[in-house]
Amino acid sequence: MSSHDDAVSGSDNGAVIAIDVSAGCKKDAFPVGYNPWRKAVICHVAARAVGGKANRAILDLIAGTFGVPKSSVSIISGATSSTKKIEILGISRDDVISRLSGLLEP
Template identity: 85%
Template structure:
């Protein structure tokens, strides 16, 4: 079940370097989309990527998509857990938790 919500508080944490977002990934979709909703069961922001989960292609697509969404260099975005799972923790260096939640909320309403 994917739910649209105003706050992603459960999915976004602070880290020493920036913000950590828990994402629920669907690979092999028709098009890339982030954020594509909120999964309350996993407490994760939904992410769709067209790339298949083969040879790290989906992970690279996720990092590119999130970097573009937040307007940060690709080097600022990293997978800190869940590299081979559909649920991942993504760290975005240089942005605050509050900024991440605000940006995600605005993007989902658009």
């Protein structure tokens, strides 16, 4: 079991990832690492957290990372917080963990 496994849970139609977001970074990047205190995968977006721009950037970035349509990704909690839960429809918890394992360094 990898350290980031506890950041991913299953849902009825897909998987949910806990993320820890830093907005206003130099470039978009996901996953950047793992925050063991928040049990969340770290995400950086260049967009500022103004008018929903950062949230839209997060959804686009995660959809691209997992190769799913943008309509399959949504924020289910934490829309105004730096800690969010993102649901990805049509992909299993195991698939998300496998993809993250390939992208995150041990």
